Amino acid sequence: MPDPMRIRASMVGDKVDVKVLMAHEMETGLRKDAKGQAIPAHFIQNVTVTHNGKTVFSAQWGPSISKNPFLHFRFAGGKPGEKVTITWTDNKGEKRSDETTIAGS
Amino acid sequence: MFRHRLMACMLLAAFAGAAAAQTTEQEIQRYRDMLQDDNPAELEELKGAELWKTPRGPNKVSLERCDLGMGPGVVKGAYAHLPRYFADTDKVQDVESRLVTCMVTLQGFPPAEAMRNPFSAPGRPSDKEALVSYIAAQSRGMKMDAPMTHPKEIEAFQVGERLFFRRAGPHDFSCASCHDEKGKRIRLQDLPKLNDPVEARRVFPTWPGYRVSQGAVRTMQHRLFDCYWQMRHPPVGYTSDAITALQVYMAKYANGGDMKAPTVKR
Numbered sequence: 001m002p003d004p005m006r007i008r009a010s011m012v013g014d015k016v017d018v019k020v021l022m023a024h025e026m027e028t029g030l031r032k033d034a035k036g037q038a039i040p041a042h043f044i045q046n047v048t049v050t051h052n053g054k055t056v057f058s059a060q061w062g063p064s065i066s067k068n069p070f071l072h073f074r075f076a077g078g079k080p081g082e083k084v085t086i087t088w089t090d091n092k093g094e095k096r097s098d099e100t101t102i103a104g105s
Numbered sequence: 106m107f108r109h110r111l112m113a114c115m116l117l118a119a120f121a122g123a124a125a126a127q128t129t130e131q132e133i134q135r136y137r138d139m140l141q142d143d144n145p146a147e148l149e150e151l152k153g154a155e156l157w158k159t160p161r162g163p164n165k166v167s168l169e170r171c172d173l174g175m176g177p178g179v180v181k182g183a184y185a186h187l188p189r190y191f192a193d194t195d196k197v198q199d200v201e202s203r204l205v206t207c208m209v210t211l212q213g214f215p216p217a218e219a220m221r222n223p224f225s226a227p228g229r230p231s232d233k234e235a236l237v238s239y240i241a242a243q244s245r246g247m248k249m250d251a252p253m254t255h256p257k258e259i260e261a262f263q264v265g266e267r268l269f270f271r272r273a274g275p276h277d278f279s280c281a282s283c284h285d286e287k288g289k290r291i292r293l294q295d296l297p298k299l300n301d302p303v304e305a306r307r308v309f310p311t312w313p314g315y316r317v318s319q320g321a322v323r324t325m326q327h328r329l330f331d332c333y334w335q336m337r338h339p340p341v342g343y344t345s346d347a348i349t350a351l352q353v354y355m356a357k358y359a360n361g362g363d364m365k366a367p368t369v370k371r
Contacts, residue, residue, distance in 0.1 A: 002150055006151060021145060023152075039227075068148060070142075
């Protein structure tokens with residue numbers, strides 16, 4: 001299974017401030033290894049963030065996103081103690097889902 | 106009159122130069138501060154915490170009984186007190202040397218297996234880098250305090266001092282060639298004077314760190330391995346006594362500094 005994400009969610013004013021650090025190689029498919037063989041592409045394609053079962057953020061990513069991507073955004077309507085779930089799927093069909101509780105400000 | 110004006114011009118030029126240098130350094134510092142927010146070393150920390158608890162090796166036990174110097178299983182604060190003397194091995198050891206000891210004695214790995222793959226490469230992660238990240242993080246915010254009282258620790262310091270100044274290799278380089286003078290730098294990377302308490306305290310406790318340019322957490326073993334490679338000295342062995350001695354030498358000057366590792370670096 002892929003490595004866990006590091007998620008921080010806290011209140012900033014009346015919005016929830018979410019910072020996510022994902023562990024992923026994000027290989028573009030354009031690089032070559034020491035033998036000159038192309039390294040196969042391996043990158044996150046879809047990111048979905050849900051809060052109380054409702055999608056608050058979704059993104060389609062490509063190979064131009066860096067290794068170990070960092071995502072930072074805010075959404076309205078969350079309260080401390082509630083859960084935020086983040087899920088990504090990559091081009092090899094691997095998937096990782098992690099959850100955190102919203103901290104107070 | 107003319108002379109006065111010339112003086113004023115020169116003073117002004119000198120002042121402008123100093124101001125520019127200061128803002129450059131401030132800008133670099135601002136860039137470093139921004140990086141701290143998304144430090145991928147935290148991912149290694151999480152991995153290391155898992156590895157620490159996972160039963161591995163022929164004995165199928167975890168590292169949870171590993172003695173890092175604060176008693177078996179105590180990780181909190183251990184990194185701030187390393188390297189130090191260990192009675193069971195009768196040696197001064199750093200964190201990685203100690204991890205190898207635990208992997209051999211507790212988990213039953215053959216020594217060669219325990220020493221394998223210390224530095225990660227793309228597609229080949231290193232369990233050492235993850236474990237060291239985890240262990241270092243448990244000393245964050247503490248004061249660095251490596252002991253310097255046991256005769257072997259004092260001996261290691263003296264050996265480290267000799268190594269620090271020993272010039273060798275095709276370039277006739279020593280550690281001191283770069284790190285024994287204030288204000289030196291390679292491009293924008295300033296070179297700390299490692300036997301100056303102020304500079305050593307600022308730099309030494311920031312290792313291990315995530316190197317953005319390498320996409321991996323690098324430990325002090327790797328830093329020194331790389332220094333020796335850059336000096337074109339013969340490669341030094343992983344967890345060798347020479348590397349530990351150099352760490353003791355630097356630790357003596359860095360004692361009292363704030364533990365910040367794992368950090369994120371260029």
